[in-house]
Amino acid sequence: MAVAHHEGAAVAPVGPVPTVVRPWPDPYLDPETHEAEGDLMVMNLGPQHPSTHGVFRVKLWLDGEVCIKAVPYPGYLHRGVEKLCEKLSYVQIPPIVDKNDYVSPFINELAVCMAFEALNAVEPPRRSQYLRTLGAEMQRVASHLLWLGTFGMDMGGALGGGASVFMHCFRERETILDCYELWTGSRFHYNTLTVGGNRHDVPAGFAELVKRTYRAIRDRAHEYDAMLVDNAIFRARTVGVGRVDAQLAMELGVSGPILRASGVDWDLRRDQPYAAYGEVQLNVPVRSGGDCLARYEVRMAELLESIRIVLDLVDGIPEGPIAALKPVKLPGAFKGKAGQAYVAVESPRGELGTWVIADGSDKPYRCKIRPPSYHAMSLLPYLAPGSNLSDIIVTLGSLDPILGEVDR
Amino acid sequence: MAVDERGQAFTHPVYAFLEKLPGISLGLTTADQLLTWGAANSLFIFPMATSCCGIEFMSASSGRFDLDQIGSIPRGTPRQCDVMVIAGTITVKMAPRVKKLWDQMPEPKWAIAMGSCAISGDFYRDIYSVVPGVDTFMPIDVYVPGCPPNPDQLFEGIRRLQEKIRLKRAGEWTEPELRPDTPGFKVPSLPRVGDPARDASLDEAQLDAVMNLDPGGMLRRSEG
Numbered sequence: 001m002a003v004a005h006h007e008g009a010a011v012a013p014v015g016p017v018p019t020v021v022r023p024w025p026d027p028y029l030d031p032e033t034h035e036a037e038g039d040l041m042v043m044n045l046g047p048q049h050p051s052t053h054g055v056f057r058v059k060l061w062l063d064g065e066v067c068i069k070a071v072p073y074p075g076y077l078h079r080g081v082e083k084l085c086e087k088l089s090y091v092q093i094p095p096i097v098d099k100n101d102y103v104s105p106f107i108n109e110l111a112v113c114m115a116f117e118a119l120n121a122v123e124p125p126r127r128s129q130y131l132r133t134l135g136a137e138m139q140r141v142a143s144h145l146l147w148l149g150t151f152g153m154d155m156g157g158a159l160g161g162g163a164s165v166f167m168h169c170f171r172e173r174e175t176i177l178d179c180y181e182l183w184t185g186s187r188f189h190y191n192t193l194t195v196g197g198n199r200h201d202v203p204a205g206f207a208e209l210v211k212r213t214y215r216a217i218r219d220r221a222h223e224y225d226a227m228l229v230d231n232a233i234f235r236a237r238t239v240g241v242g243r244v245d246a247q248l249a250m251e252l253g254v255s256g257p258i259l260r261a262s263g264v265d266w267d268l269r270r271d272q273p274y275a276a277y278g279e280v281q282l283n284v285p286v287r288s289g290g291d292c293l294a295r296y297e298v299r300m301a302e303l304l305e306s307i308r309i310v311l312d313l314v315d316g317i318p319e320g321p322i323a324a325l326k327p328v329k330l331p332g333a334f335k336g337k338a339g340q341a342y343v344a345v346e347s348p349r350g351e352l353g354t355w356v357i358a359d360g361s362d363k364p365y366r367c368k369i370r371p372p373s374y375h376a377m378s379l380l381p382y383l384a385p386g387s388n389l390s391d392i393i394v395t396l397g398s399l400d401p402i403l404g405e406v407d408r
Numbered sequence: 409m410a411v412d413e414r415g416q417a418f419t420h421p422v423y424a425f426l427e428k429l430p431g432i433s434l435g436l437t438t439a440d441q442l443l444t445w446g447a448a449n450s451l452f453i454f455p456m457a458t459s460c461c462g463i464e465f466m467s468a469s470s471g472r473f474d475l476d477q478i479g480s481i482p483r484g485t486p487r488q489c490d491v492m493v494i495a496g497t498i499t500v501k502m503a504p505r506v507k508k509l510w511d512q513m514p515e516p517k518w519a520i521a522m523g524s525c526a527i528s529g530d531f532y533r534d535i536y537s538v539v540p541g542v543d544t545f546m547p548i549d550v551y552v553p554g555c556p557p558n559p560d561q562l563f564e565g566i567r568r569l570q571e572k573i574r575l576k577r578a579g580e581w582t583e584p585e586l587r588p589d590t591p592g593f594k595v596p597s598l599p600r601v602g603d604p605a606r607d608a609s610l611d612e613a614q615l616d617a618v619m620n621l622d623p624g625g626m627l628r629r630s631e632g
Contacts, residue, residue, distance in 0.1 A: 047505055048456070049484075055458045055502055076502045077458055080535035096531065102460035146463070170470035177467075189460065189555060404459050 040068060045392075047076045053150060053396070054403030058380065060389070067392060070384035072377060077407040085367035090116050090334050093367070095191040100369065101405040102188070103146050106139040106180075107347045108405075109193040112367070114274060115354035116195045118341040126276075127320040128197040133276040134313045135183075135192070136345075137306045138210070141217065142176040143348040144303040145169045147400045148224065151296070154397035155237060165224065172220060175213045182206060195334060197323025207314045218307045225300050229293075238292035242383045242395030245290065252382075253375040256350025257302060258399060261295040263288035268346040280309055292398040299400075302348075335362050349373050349400055371405035444577040447490070447516065448570040450479045454489035454513065456506055458496030461523035461556040465495045468559035480566060486512040491569065493562075494548075497525040497532055498539045510546050518549045518573070520565050523556050530555065 046057035055076035061069040081100060085093050097112050098105035110132055117124065124132070152165025177187045184190040184200050192199050228234050244254070246262040259266055267284040269277045285301035287294035328334045338360035344353040350372030357366040376399045384392050426432050453475070455465050469475040469482050483489050486509045498506055510519070521542055524530040529540035542548060549572060552565035575581040 047502065048509060054462070076499060076505075077497060078499055078501070078537045079497055079532045080537055084532070084535060099460055102463055167471050170467060171472065174467065174470075174472045187558065188463070 053401055056377070056396075056401065056403050056406070058384075058392075058396075060384070060392070062389065065388050065390075067384045067387055067389060070381050070392070072380055074374075074377065074403070074406050077403050079404075079408065081408045082367055082369060085364060087363065089362045090195055090336055090364070091328055093364075094193055095189065097369070098189040098191065099404060100371065100408060101347060101349070101352070101373070101402050103402055104139045104143040104348050105188050105190060106135045106192070107345060107352060109190070110136055110275070111343065111345045111347070111352045111354045111369075112356075113193045113195055114345065115341050115343040115356045116336065116364075118343050119339055119356055119358055120195065120337050122196045122324055124197045124324050125321050126318050128322045128324070129276040130313065130317045131198050131202065131322065132193065133280065134310060134317065135180075136275070137309045137313070138176060138179065138214075140306045140348045141214070141303055141310070142173050144299050144306070145173045145176075145217075147299060147348075148303075149173075151397045151400075152228075154393050155234065165228070168220070168224060172217045175216070179206070179210055179213055182209065194323070194327070196325035197321070199323075199327070201322050202317075210314045211311060214307050214310050218304065218311075221300070221303055221307070228296070235293065237391075237394055238296060238398075241292045241387065241391045242398060243289075243291045244379060244383065248382060249379070252378050254350065254372075254379060255375070256346070256348070256372050257295055257298045258376055258379070259350065260285065261287045261298045262290040268344055268351060272344070274343070274345060276313075280313065282309065292394055295398045333362075336360065336364070344370070347372055349376065349402065349405075352405075369405070369408060371408065373399075373401040373403075373406045377401050377406055440577065444574055447577070448573045451491045451518075451566065451569070452489045453480050453482045454486050454492045454509070455482045456492055456494045456496075456509065458498065458502065459525070461495035461526070464556040464559060465493060465522065465562065468562050473559040473563070478563070478566060486510075487514065489513055490517055491566075492517070492519045493522050494519065494526040494542050495522040495556075497529075498542050499537050500539060501537070503539050503542075503545055506542065507545055518569055519547060520550045520552060520562075520569060521548045522552045522562060522565070524553055525555075527551050527553060 041062045043060045043062055044057060045060055047055040056072065056074065057076060058070050058072045060067050079099075081096060084096060088096065093112055093116075094109045097108045101108050116122075146169065149166040149169030152169070153163065180190060181187050183202055183206060184192040244258060244262045246259070246264050249259050249262050250264065255266065255268075263286065265284060265286045267282075268274075270282050270284055283305055285298050285305065287297050289297075325334075336358045338358055340355070340357040342353060342355040344351045346352075351370065352372055353368075353370035355366075355368040355370070356364045359365045379399060380392075380396065383395050387395065426436065455462065455469075457463075457465050465482075467473060475481065480491075486492070490513075492510055492513060494506065510517075519542075521527045525532060525538075526542050529535075529538050532538040533540040539545070550565045550569045552561055554561055557565075572581065
C-alpha cells in the first residue's frame with residue numbers, strides 16, 4: 001500500500017500489523033461457525049428480569065444448559081446525563097449525577113465536584129476533606145451491603161430461603177441511611193457536595209450515632225461472613241465460577257474489587273490519594289483467585305475495612321469551615337475557568353472518572369463520565385461461554401453492575 | 409348496578425337472569441363486598457424497577473417497612489400480579505417492553521407511577537431518549553411524587569389505590585378535578601402522545617426508532 005507523505009516529513013515504517021495471540025477466544029464469534037452438537041437455543045435474559053440488577057439485556061446462545069455465546073445489549077436506561085450536564089450550570093450538576101450510580105450517590109457527587117475543583121484550582125478546607133472521606137466510606141459500606149443482599153438473592157433458594165441475606169443486609173443498610181438522613185436531610189440523592197466544599201455540616205451527636213451503627217454492622221458482618229463461606233452450597237456455586245484473568249481485566253479497563261480479586265493490587269484511594277485518604281491508614285485486600293468467591297472475599301474484606309476507617313475517622317474530624325467558597329444563590333453565578341481536568345475516585349465498583357472540558361462559561365462544554373460498571377459488564381461475553389445458565393446469573397451478580405451508570 | 413374497574417356498567421345474560429331471582433340481590437351484594445375486600449387487600453405487586461426508585465421499592469419490601477403487612481408482595485412475573493409499580497425512568501427503548509408487560513397482566517389490574525421520572529420524566533424529560541411520563545402510553549391510577557419517594561410515601565400511594573378500588577367497585581368513584589393550568593407554566597418540549605400540538609411525524613419517527621433498535625428483531629411485527 002502506498003503511503004502519501006510530504007517531502008521531509010518523518011515517515012513511520014509501515015510493516016505488517018502484529019497479531020496478538022490471546023489465550024481467550026473471541027466472545028463475538030458467529031455461532032453458525034461454532035461446531036455445536038445440537039441446535040442452539042437463543043434466549044433473551046432481560047431487560048426485565050429480577051436477577052439482571054436493573055434493565056440489562058443479554059442474548060444467550062445455549063446448547064442445552066451450556067452457553068455458547070453471549071451478547072449484551074445495554075442502553076435500556078440511557079438518560080443522556082452527559083448531554084444534560086452541558087445544559088446545566090456547575091451548581092446544578094451534582095444532584096443530577098447522584099442518579100447515575102444510585103447505590104453510591106455520595107461518591108458520584110465527590111467525583112464531579114473534585115473535577116470542577118481541579119478545573120478551577122479550588123482547594124476545599126480540611127474539615128470538608130475529612131467529611132468527604134467519612135461520607136465516601138460510609139457509602140461504600142451501604143453499597144457493599146446492598147450488593148451482598150442481591151448476591152444472596154441471585155443464589156436463590158440455596159441460602160435458606162434466598163431472601164434471608166437480602167433482608168439482613170437491608171436491615172443494616174437502613175441504619176446507614178438514617179445516619180445520612182440526619183446529616184443531609186435525605187435518605188439518598190443527598191445533594192450535599194458542591195464546588196469548594198460541603199453544604200451540610202454534621203449535626204450534634206452524629207459521631208455517637210455513627211459509632212453505634214457501624215459497630216453493630218461490624219458484628220453482624222462477621223456473622224454473615226461465617227454464615228456464607230461455610231455454606232457448602234455457597235462454595236459450590238462460587239468456587240471456580242466466572243474466573244477473570246488479570247490480563248483480560250486490565251485490557252478491558254476493569255478496576256475496583258474485580259481487578260483486586262484477580263490479583264492486581266490497585267486502589268486509587270491508596271495509589272492516587274484524594275480528599276483525606278493520604279492521612280488515613282488503609283489496607284487494600286487482594287485475592288488471586290479471580291472467581292466469584294474471590295470477588296466476594298474482596299468485597300467482604302473491603303466492607304470491614306471501610307467500617308474500620310469510619311470508626312477511626314469519625315472522632316478525628318478537624319474543626320473549621322466546611323466550604324472554601326461562599327454558597328452561590330443563583331445557578332449561573334459560578335463561572336468556571338477555561339481548560340480541562342480529569343479526576344478519578346475509587347467508587348465501590350472501581351475507577352469512577354470525570355473528564356470535564358470548560359470554555360469559561362457557567363456550564364461545562366463537555367462532561368465525560370467514566371463508569372466502572374460499564375467496563376465490568378464488558379467482561380460478561382468473555383465469562384459466559386462454556387458456563388451453565390445458572391452460573392451466568394451468579395457471575396453477573398458478582399460483577400455488581402449498576403445499570404444507571406452503565407447506560408448513563 | 410355493577411361496574412367494572414373502568415367505571416363502565418357491564419351486562420351479562422347470566423347476570424340479568426340472576427337479578428330476577430328473589431332475594432338474590434342480598435347475596436350478590438355480599439359477594440361483591442367480599443370480592444372488593446379481597447381485591448383491595450391482597451394486591452400483588454409487579455415491580456417495574458428500572459433505577460433509583462427501584463432501590464426504594466426494595467427498601468419498602470424489606471424488613472423495616474415490610475410490604476407484606478398490607479397483604480402485598482412483589483412477584484417476578486406479570487402474570488401473577490394485580491398492580492404494576494413503575495419505579496424509575498422509562499426510556500424510549502424500554503417503553504415497548506413496559507407496555508408488553510402491562511398487556512400480559514390479567515384483568516383487573518392497576519398501575520402506580522412511582523417517582524417523578526415515571527410521572528413526567530422530571531429533569532430528563534427534554535432528553536431525546538426519555539419518555540416524558542409513562543401515562544403517554546399506558547393508564548396510571550395513582551401517582552406517587554418524589555425523587556425518589558420514601559417507602560412511607562409508596563405505602564400512602566398503595567392506600568390511595570385501595571380506596572380507589574373500593575369506591576370504583578361500589579360505583580361511587582368520581583374523577584378528581586384537574587388542576588387548572590398555571591399561567592407561564594413551562595410546557596415540556598416534547599408534546600405528549602395524543603396532544604394535537606404534537607407533530608404526527610414525531611410519533612412515526614419515534615415508533616420507527618423503537619421498532620428498529622433491536623438487532624434481534626424481537627419487536628418487529630408482521631406487516632399488515
